[in-house]
Amino acid sequence: MASVLRADNLSKSFGPIEVLSGVSLDLKTGEVHAVIGENGAGKSTLMRILSGHLQPTSGVMHLNDKPTAFASPVEAEREGIVLVHQEILLAPDLTVAQNLFLGRELRRFGFVDDEAMRERTRTVLAELGTAIDPDVEIRHLSIADRQLVQIARALLVPHKIVAFDEPTAVLTPVEAESLFDIVRRLSQQGVAVLYISHRLNEVKAIADRVTVLRDGRLVATREIESLEPIEMARLMVGRDMSKLYPEKPDTASADTIMTVRHMTVPDYVDNVSFTLRRGEILGFGGLIGAGRTELFEGLVGLRRAKGTITLDDRDVYFRDARHAMASGIVYLSEDRKGKGLLLQQDLRTNLTLATLERFTRGPFINVAAEDAALDAAIGDFDIRTRRRDLLAGQLSGGNQQKLLLAKMMLAKPRIVIIDEPTRGVDIGTKEQIYRFIASLAEQGCSVIVISSEMQELIGLCHRVLVMRNGRIAGELAQADLSEDAIVFLATGVHEERAAEIAAGHA
Amino acid sequence: MTDTLLRTAAAKRMFNPDMRALSPFIALIVLAILGAVINPDFLTASNILNVVTRSAFIAIIAVGATFVISGGGLDLSVGSMAALVAGFTILTLNNGGAEISTLMLGALVAIGLGAACGLANGVIVTFGRIEPFIVTLGTMGIFRSLIIWLAAGGTITMRNADLRELYRPVYFGSIAGIPVPIVVFLAVAAIGAVILYKTAFGRHVIALGSNEDVARYSGVPIWRVRTLTYIIQGICVGIAVLVYVPRLGSATPTTGLLWELQAITAVVIGGTALRGGIGRIWGTVVGAIILELVANIMVLSNFVSEFLVGAVQGAIIIIAMLVQRSLQRGR
Numbered sequence: 001m002a003s004v005l006r007a008d009n010l011s012k013s014f015g016p017i018e019v020l021s022g023v024s025l026d027l028k029t030g031e032v033h034a035v036i037g038e039n040g041a042g043k044s045t046l047m048r049i050l051s052g053h054l055q056p057t058s059g060v061m062h063l064n065d066k067p068t069a070f071a072s073p074v075e076a077e078r079e080g081i082v083l084v085h086q087e088i089l090l091a092p093d094l095t096v097a098q099n100l101f102l103g104r105e106l107r108r109f110g111f112v113d114d115e116a117m118r119e120r121t122r123t124v125l126a127e128l129g130t131a132i133d134p135d136v137e138i139r140h141l142s143i144a145d146r147q148l149v150q151i152a153r154a155l156l157v158p159h160k161i162v163a164f165d166e167p168t169a170v171l172t173p174v175e176a177e178s179l180f181d182i183v184r185r186l187s188q189q190g191v192a193v194l195y196i197s198h199r200l201n202e203v204k205a206i207a208d209r210v211t212v213l214r215d216g217r218l219v220a221t222r223e224i225e226s227l228e229p230i231e232m233a234r235l236m237v238g239r240d241m242s243k244l245y246p247e248k249p250d251t252a253s254a255d256t257i258m259t260v261r262h263m264t265v266p267d268y269v270d271n272v273s274f275t276l277r278r279g280e281i282l283g284f285g286g287l288i289g290a291g292r293t294e295l296f297e298g299l300v301g302l303r304r305a306k307g308t309i310t311l312d313d314r315d316v317y318f319r320d321a322r323h324a325m326a327s328g329i330v331y332l333s334e335d336r337k338g339k340g341l342l343l344q345q346d347l348r349t350n351l352t353l354a355t356l357e358r359f360t361r362g363p364f365i366n367v368a369a370e371d372a373a374l375d376a377a378i379g380d381f382d383i384r385t386r387r388r389d390l391l392a393g394q395l396s397g398g399n400q401q402k403l404l405l406a407k408m409m410l411a412k413p414r415i416v417i418i419d420e421p422t423r424g425v426d427i428g429t430k431e432q433i434y435r436f437i438a439s440l441a442e443q444g445c446s447v448i449v450i451s452s453e454m455q456e457l458i459g460l461c462h463r464v465l466v467m468r469n470g471r472i473a474g475e476l477a478q479a480d481l482s483e484d485a486i487v488f489l490a491t492g493v494h495e496e497r498a499a500e501i502a503a504g505h506a
Numbered sequence: 507m508t509d510t511l512l513r514t515a516a517a518k519r520m521f522n523p524d525m526r527a528l529s530p531f532i533a534l535i536v537l538a539i540l541g542a543v544i545n546p547d548f549l550t551a552s553n554i555l556n557v558v559t560r561s562a563f564i565a566i567i568a569v570g571a572t573f574v575i576s577g578g579g580l581d582l583s584v585g586s587m588a589a590l591v592a593g594f595t596i597l598t599l600n601n602g603g604a605e606i607s608t609l610m611l612g613a614l615v616a617i618g619l620g621a622a623c624g625l626a627n628g629v630i631v632t633f634g635r636i637e638p639f640i641v642t643l644g645t646m647g648i649f650r651s652l653i654i655w656l657a658a659g660g661t662i663t664m665r666n667a668d669l670r671e672l673y674r675p676v677y678f679g680s681i682a683g684i685p686v687p688i689v690v691f692l693a694v695a696a697i698g699a700v701i702l703y704k705t706a707f708g709r710h711v712i713a714l715g716s717n718e719d720v721a722r723y724s725g726v727p728i729w730r731v732r733t734l735t736y737i738i739q740g741i742c743v744g745i746a747v748l749v750y751v752p753r754l755g756s757a758t759p760t761t762g763l764l765w766e767l768q769a770i771t772a773v774v775i776g777g778t779a780l781r782g783g784i785g786r787i788w789g790t791v792v793g794a795i796i797l798e799l800v801a802n803i804m805v806l807s808n809f810v811s812e813f814l815v816g817a818v819q820g821a822i823i824i825i826a827m828l829v830q831r832s833l834q835r836g837r
Contacts, residue, residue, distance in 0.1 A: 302723065322725030331723070339723045342716040344783055353713055354724040356706040364704045407724075 003065075004029045004192050005050065005081070005161055010059035012045055017386075020045045022059070023218045025211055027161065032183060032193045034203040034224075037213035037236055038398075038426035043196050044086075046213070047163050050194070051083035052076030080160035084167060088146045090138045090153075097121040097134035100153050124152045128182055143288060144175040151182065162186055163194040166424075168202060174287075174491065180206050198426065200229035201455075212236055237428050244431055245459030246438040248478070251279035252462040257446050258415060260299065263307030268294035270470040272307075276415065276446050281437060283461030284450040286490045291470035292450045293334060296417050300324035300331045325354065328414035332404055334423060334450070336397070340404045343393030347385065348374045350392045350403060355410040377406035382432060398429030405436065416440060417448040422456065434460055454483045466490050525833045530776050530792040533826075537799050545806040555685055557802045558795060562687035563588075563746045565794035567765060568772040569698040569787060570742030573735040574638075575770070576702070576778050576785025578715035579631065581739050582642040584769055586649035587623045588762035591616050591747045593653045593662045596757055604668035612751075617744035623649065624740020628733030646766070654759045663756040670755055677752040687749045691791075694745060699787040701738075708785075711735055715782025771819060772797055775826040796822070 005027040012020040020042040027033055037043045048054040050061070052070030061068050063079055070076040073083070090099045097117045106113045106120070121134040130148050138146060147167065154162065164183070168176040183206055187193055197203050203210060203224075210227055212219040212235040219235050233244070258276040263269060269291040276282055284292045298305025301318035309316050311327060318324040321331065333339035341350050348370050352359050359369050377383060381402040385395060392403060401421070408416070421437065422430045437460060440447050451457050457464050464476045466489035473489040541548035567584050574581045595616040602608030623645070630641045656662065664670050679686045702708035710731045713721045721728050751757075774780055775796055776789025800822060801815045810818070 320725065320727070321723055322727060325725045333723050335719075338717070339719045342713055342720050342783075344716055345712070349709065349713070353709070353721070353726065356709055360706055364700075365706055365709060411725075 002029055003027060004063070006062040006065070007046075007050065008060050008062070010046065010049055010056045010061070012042075012049060012054060013057045018057075018216060020049070020056075020216045023213065023216070025050075025218075025221070027192045027194065029160075029192055030187050030190045031208040032187050032195055032206055034195045034197060034207035034210045035213065036197060036200065036203060036210060036232060037219075038428050041213040041236070041426075042216040043213055044165060045216075047083060047165055047194065047196060050076075050161075051081055051163055053083070077157050080158055081163070082154040082157060082159045082161070083163045084151050084154045084165065086165040086167075088143070088150060090146060090150060092139035093137060095135050095137050096125075096132055096141070096149050099138055099149060100124070100134075100156060102153075104156075120156075121152070124156060125149075128152055128155075129178060144171050147171065147175075147179070151179075155186075159191060161192045161194065163196070165196050166198065167195075168197065168199060171288075176202065198424075200232045200427075203232065204229050214238055233427055236426075244427070244434065246435045248281070248460070248462065249279075249438050249442045251441045251444070252281070253278045257312065259308075259310040261308040261310070263295060263298060263305060263309075265291070265294045265298035265303055265305040265470075268303075268470055269298060269305070272467075272470075272472050274465055274472065276448065278446055279441050279444050280463065281441050281447045281449060281461045283457040283464035284448060284467060285452075285454065285457050285464050285486045286467035286473070288452060290467040290490065292467050293419055295467070296331055296419065296448070296450065300329055300417070302331070325411045325413070328412070329417070330354075330408040330411050330413040330415075331417040332408055332419060332421070334419035336400050336404055336424075337393075341392040341400055341407075344391060346389055346391055347383075347395075347403060348388075351377055351407050352410065354407055358410070373410065377403070377410075381406045381436075396426075397424040398426050401425050401429065401433065405433070413445065415446045415448070417450070419450040420452065421449060422451075422453070454486045457486065458482065468492055526777050526830055527786060527789065529829055529833065530786075530789045530796065530826075533775075534792050534796055534799070537796060537803065541799065541803045541806070544803060544809075548803065548806055553802070553806075555688070557798050558691075559685045559687045560802075561794045561798035562691040563750050564765060564768045564772055564797065565691045565791055566694050566742050566746040566749070567739075568769040568776075568790045568794050569694050570739035571769045571773045572698065572776070572778055572785050572787055572790045573702065573711060573738045575773050575780060576715045576782055577711040577732060577735045578718060578782030579638040579732060579735060580642065580770075581624075581627060581736060582639065582766045583623070583627060583646040583649055584739065584743050585762040585765035585767075586646045586653070587620065587740065587743050588747050588750070588765055589653040589757055589759070590623070590649040590656075591619050591744055592751055592757035592761055593656050594619050595747060595751060596662045596664050596755075597656075599669060599673075600665050602669075604666055604672055606672070608669060609673055613748055616747050617741055620740040620742070620744025620747070621737050622740065623743070624737040625733065627740070628736030631736065632729045632732050650759070653757065653761070657757065657759060659759065661756050661758045664751070670752070673752045675752075677749055690745065690749055694742065695787055695791045698738075698742075702785050702787055707731065707734065712783060712785060715779075715785070717783075768794075768797060768819070771823045774823055777830065 003026050007023070007025045009022045009024055010020060011018065011022055023042065023046060035043050035046065045054065049056050052073040052075055091102065094102065100121050101117045106116045118134045125132050128148055128151065132141065132145055132148065138149065141149065167179055171179060183193055183195065195207060207224050209221060209223055210232060211221045212232065214236060255278050256275045257278045261273045263272045272295055286292055294303060297303040299309065301320045301324055316327060337343060351374050352370050356365070359366050359373070374388065378385065383399050383402045383406065385399065392400060395403065421433050425433065437447055437449065449457065449460060458481045462478050464481060464486065466473045466476065466486055468490055473492070476485055547553060571581060571584065595612045598615045599608055599612045602611060627642055627645055630636060631638045676686055681689050702711065710721065710726045713726055714728055714731055718728060772793035773790050775793035777786040778784055778790060797819055800818055804810055804812050804815055804818065
């Protein structure tokens with residue numbers, strides 16, 4: 001097959017730090033080419049160079065065998081190279097059609113031609129296999145639909161190469177499946193697809209070839225036939241990854257530490273009851289929007305909620321997160337950047353923010369004690385930082401998550417609620433986080449894990465509750481844990497269909 | 507490799523100081539040199555002390571505004587609040603004899619009323635969940651018309667000449683050669699800096715301005731912290747009024763007019779982020795002095811009519827923002 005884009009020996013340095021060194025990539029027409037690697041391996045940098053967002057420090061690119069350089073993403077787009085960003089970059093108050101044509105509005109007699117844009121939007125979305133209303137405002141759409149709109153926006157320009165940056169990070173398996181259909185359709189049309197992902201199973205399912213990066217260097221480019229996910233993981237991390245999940249500690253005791261009854265969060269959660277045992281790792285599965293996050297935000301006082309919480313045989317009610325923390329319950333938000341860490345502040349400030357009263361001497365903050373705590377946290381949680389005075393926003397996703405964990409553990413909690421513990425986190429860090437969760441249970445903590453990754457729930461939890469539409473759809477004991485069972489409870493789709501979906505995804 | 511990275515990064519930092527924090531100080535030095543070149547009288551001790559004394563009211567109010575703004579809020583009502591507090595304080599003084607105790611009562615009223623006005627702003631912002639811009643726009647109107655009503659459209663004047671004489675040193679006196687207003691203003695700034703930089707409350711203010719959600723999820727008592735920033739602003743207004751009253755001995759419907767804009771200008775010139783999350787007390791102090799310095803230089807020089815002081819100050823805030831923006835991009 002002809003190669004449409006070839007990159008030879010690309011390197012990129014930011015100041016003294018080389019983030020990409022001598023990476024070559026050969027992209028053929030009609031292939032789905034996955035790029036995998038841990039966070040910080042250089043995937044995003046490579047992708048941004050190929051799409052003109054960054055200029056390489058050295059190395060050349062060939063487009064259809066002609067040397068090429070892009071000064072800006074606009075130039076790359078003109079050559080038919082488009083990037084679908086990981087973050088949703090849409091204006092929430094504009095409609096779908098307005099967003100699709102933002103900055104390139106169709107005009108008629110100098111005025112915007114809404115009718116034409118609406119029609120064109122409808123066509124493009126139909127090609128993607130969806131019937132989103134072009135007139136609905138973005139903020140009314142689900143995350144999956146927003147993702148689709150974003151893809152539609154990227155595909156609106158004539159394209160020969162489409163790069164997806166972790167497109168399934170926010171999607172449920174069923175939604176991801178329809179994205180894969182889009183990817184396959186693109187490649188059948190002869191479009192070359194670059195596909196960045198953390199999820200190795202889906203890479204196996206849709207990629208033709210895989211390029212593995214580690215520490216900014218090219219490790220290997222392989223045909224998919226000869227490559228199993230476990231081998232991909234080994235190449236990414238550079239060691240054997242057969243045991244991603246630790247042994248489940250045999251710590252779930254019979255005594256109940258917390259009972260939640262009739263918990264209702266208006267518009268999100270409807271009459272949920274469950275119990276949590278001492279030393280137990282309890283999973284909460286379900287689709288995005290099933291009300292899991294809202295249930296626990298309501299529980300710890302971050303949202304208006306009503307219901308009964310019994311902790312150690314006493315009825316309690318939490319006014320706010322501070323109050324819940326005082327009772328030994330911490331909640332780690334899934335939205336690390338928006339609700340977990342102050343990205344513009346340094347690591348020390350972030351680490352002690354939730355427990356600042358422990359770091360005071362008289363009326364003043366004891367900076368020496370804070371520094372000592374930061375040293376301890378960097379060691380205990382293996383937070384990899386070039387400098388201690390970095391801002392939290394400058395850490396990689398995995399290290400941010402470790403910092404957030406360290407911050408909340410300073411509160412010495414008995415019950416830890418972790419929402420999507422490994423979202424946007426590389427596989428090496430995932431393993432560390434899993435081991436940490438297991439060790440928490442070993443120390444007698446109870447852990448609640450909210451996750452959309454079914455493998456994670458299966459590999460980690462003693463027991464899993466699955467939510468659907470704000471209610472608990474069912475409970476799975478350790479012996480009954482399987483993807484099929486979770487999908488069935490989460491979607492309510494009968495088993496044969498669920499198996500099909502799961503099979504398509506696995 | 508990590509080691510060398512650490513070292514080069516540290517070295518680089520040493521030669522690459524935070525320009526955003528330093529720029530107001532550099533601007534101050536440049537202005538001082540400019541002033542000296544234009545008029546030799548500029549650098550005399552009496553002129554410098556005069557300039558700093560005149561900047562004291564705005565500087566004291568702006569220290570409070572630094573708390574509100576770095577916590578992600580805004581207070582437009584400080585000018586009207588100053589007028590109202592001044593009016594009430596004078597009325598209180600007029601009710602007593604020419605004794606120190608009367609002055610103490612007046613001080614109590616000024617600071618208490620300032621704190622109460624701040625509390626009102628804070629409570630409406632936090633519990634009413636209304637934009638601080640709107641809330642303080644509202645209270646700005648309320649405070650202003652209250653003083654007009656109180657003065658029946660005229661002037662509230664200190665009537666007791668003996669008490670005026672007793673009160674006079676608070677503006678015109680000096681301690682060890684330094685005018686009292688400057689002493690007060692440095693003390694307020696020093697206390698403000700300690701609170702903002704050294705206490706848990708100060709850290710919480712910055713966290714709140716940085717990202718309210720993160721603060722809330724971290725268990726920071728955001729309502730209390732936010733309300734307290736407005737109370738601190740109110741207390742600062744009260745202190746500023748105490749220094750201001752002996753200067754003219756009266757309060758009128760135009761007292762404190764546009765002070766809120768000058769205070770916000772001082773804060774922003776000083777490097778505090780208007781969106782919150784960065785607070786610079788000493789920058790604010792320098793910002794307030796710069797504003798007064800510009801007016802002074804314009805009076806001493808013949809280039810520009812001093813009637814255009816407002817225009818020049820307006821231009822300064824825009825230039826300050828442009829400089830900060832370009833410094834940010836360069837980093």
